[in-house]
Amino acid sequence: xxxxxxxxxxxxxxxxxxxxxxxxxxxxxxxxxxxxxxxxxxxxxxxxxxxxxxxxxxxxxxxxxxxxxxxxxxxxxxxxxxxxxxxxxxxxxxxxxxxxxxxxxxxxxxxxxxxxxxxxxxxxxxxxxxxxxxxxxxxxxxxxxxxxxxxxxxxxxxxxxxxxxxxxxxxxxxxxxxxxxxxxxxxxxxxxxxxxxxxxxxxxxxxxxxxxxxxxxxxxxxxxxxxxxxxxxxxxxxxxxxxxxxxxxxxxxxxxxxxxxxxxxxxxxxxxxxxxxxxxxxxxxxxxxxxxxxxxxxxxxxxxxxxxxxxxxxxxxxxxxxxxxxxxxxxxxxxxxxxxxxxxxxxxxxxxxxxxxxxxxxxxxxxxxxxxxxxxxxxxxxxxxxxxxxxxxxxxxxxxxxxxxxxxxxxxxxxxxxxxxxxxxxxxxxxxxxxxxxxxxxxxxxxxxxxxxxxxxxxxxxxxxxxxxxxxxxxxxxxxxxx
Numbered sequence: 001x002x003x004x005x006x007x008x009x010x011x012x013x014x015x016x017x018x019x020x021x022x023x024x025x026x027x028x029x030x031x032x033x034x035x036x037x038x039x040x041x042x043x044x045x046x047x048x049x050x051x052x053x054x055x056x057x058x059x060x061x062x063x064x065x066x067x068x069x070x071x072x073x074x075x076x077x078x079x080x081x082x083x084x085x086x087x088x089x090x091x092x093x094x095x096x097x098x099x100x101x102x103x104x105x106x107x108x109x110x111x112x113x114x115x116x117x118x119x120x121x122x123x124x125x126x127x128x129x130x131x132x133x134x135x136x137x138x139x140x141x142x143x144x145x146x147x148x149x150x151x152x153x154x155x156x157x158x159x160x161x162x163x164x165x166x167x168x169x170x171x172x173x174x175x176x177x178x179x180x181x182x183x184x185x186x187x188x189x190x191x192x193x194x195x196x197x198x199x200x201x202x203x204x205x206x207x208x209x210x211x212x213x214x215x216x217x218x219x220x221x222x223x224x225x226x227x228x229x230x231x232x233x234x235x236x237x238x239x240x241x242x243x244x245x246x247x248x249x250x251x252x253x254x255x256x257x258x259x260x261x262x263x264x265x266x267x268x269x270x271x272x273x274x275x276x277x278x279x280x281x282x283x284x285x286x287x288x289x290x291x292x293x294x295x296x297x298x299x300x301x302x303x304x305x306x307x308x309x310x311x312x313x314x315x316x317x318x319x320x321x322x323x324x325x326x327x328x329x330x331x332x333x334x335x336x337x338x339x340x341x342x343x344x345x346x347x348x349x350x351x352x353x354x355x356x357x358x359x360x361x362x363x364x365x366x367x368x369x370x371x372x373x374x375x376x377x378x379x380x381x382x383x384x385x386x387x388x389x390x391x392x393x394x395x396x397x398x399x400x401x402x403x404x405x406x407x408x409x410x411x412x413x414x415x416x417x418x419x420x421x422x423x424x425x426x427x428x429x430x431x432x433x434x435x436x437x438x439x440x441x442x443x444x445x446x447x448x449x450x451x452x453x454x455x456x457x458x459x460x461x462x463x464x465x466x467x468x469x470x471x472x473x474x475x476x477x478x479x480x481x482x483x
Contacts, residue, residue: 056291
């Protein structure tokens with residue numbers, strides 16, 4: 001039996017604007033409840049909405065980056081439904097004339113690069129936030145009216161892993177464009193997977209389960225788990241009902257991350273249930289050449305193009321290029337380090353090795369660790385040039401650089417970390433190593449080449465890790481061949 005999973009994705013992305021979508025109330029996460037509200041965003045009679053121009057340009061830049069067809073004359077609509085955190089009783093959204101359609105985004109999967117088609121991209125306002133605890137329900141309208149972009153894909157993802165890759169690629173893209181933080185834990189990016197399975201019951205005949213939507217997931221990991229559980233749930237339904245599973249109604253589900261399960265909330269609403277009609281207080285908006293040009297100017301070199309350039313220009317592996325380009329500040333930091341004189345591969349290794357570890361320990365962004373690209377390049381040049389032993393650089397010099405703004409070369413002198421190239425000193429330590437380790441000497445002379453490692457370790461201990469490893473090996477081989 002051939003089973004194919006199909007996943008489409010709806011993502012609600014909060015735009016990084018200073019004010020809300022249709023009023024001047026500020027957008028600020030974590031403010032005291034109901035302190036960032038006005039007559040417009042809480043829907044008082046007579047209050048008139050005015051579209052946020054900066055939000056429109058941000059959405060246009062995203063549509064441009066995805067290669068969408070831009071609607072020449074877009075408009076806003078009222079989406080009617082009743083919920084405690086929707087103060088007006090309707091949401092200002094876009095229905096039949098979304099800002100952009102027919103775009104795409106590339107994702108990197110285990111099977112290679114794959115294109116996910118974007119069906120539509122439209123602008124809308126967010127609703128408030130309901131909380132339920134201690135037997136009470138409370139509503140905070142601070143978030144009501146916050147500008148959102150909703151991005152809807154075609155069902156092009158075929159596994160939970162591909163859905164995860166899509167969310168990661170989208171988050172990377174919006175951060176490159178600097179239009180959103182994409183922080184799912186703060187609600188900046190919320191996703192709603194649409195899931196069903198196609199089951200080939202016999203050659204040429206396929207049973208399709210209903211397309212069900214999982215609402216408001218705020219974690220990439222949770223999205224992956226929820227999709228996996230829904231696929232399993234639909235397969236259990238097929239085992240129980242057989243081909244009758246295709247006649248089941250579509251439903252809306254929730255995901256309980258504590259119990260790690262999906263659960264049915266209600267039957268799925270259709271477009272006609274929302275009774276869309278044009279927003280009478282906002283006239284249609286013409287998207288002319290000037291708007292498109294201004295939005296296009298905001299689009300930097302995008303992650304896919306940068307990843308390819310890093311592989312070609314710096315001769316990095318696909319893995320290294322992919323990881324560097326996931327975060328624009330990290331990619332910028334890498335390029336500045338290389339332009340300051342560091343070899344590309346070494347720069348990538350140090351950035352994703354020790355520097356990332358320090359950043360994680362301090363819970364800060366990599367650029368906030370405290371080592372500029374120029375100082376990191378000087379550090380890497382010292383290590384790669386054999387001026388300081390790698391272990392000493394990692395364990396002593398780099399930690400000191402986090403505390404001091406001094407030039408790495410000056411710190412090497414101050415700390416006495418300079419690598420020892422004195423051949424006479426190394427020969428003395430090597431002779432002592434040979435005398436103290438007769439078994440390692442016998443093993444090496446018997447053809448066990450790796451036995452020289454024990455002798456090298458002895459010499460490095462004798463020289464407190466400062467001896468040049470290459471010179472140590474040369475001296476040991478010379479002495480062993482003449483003994």
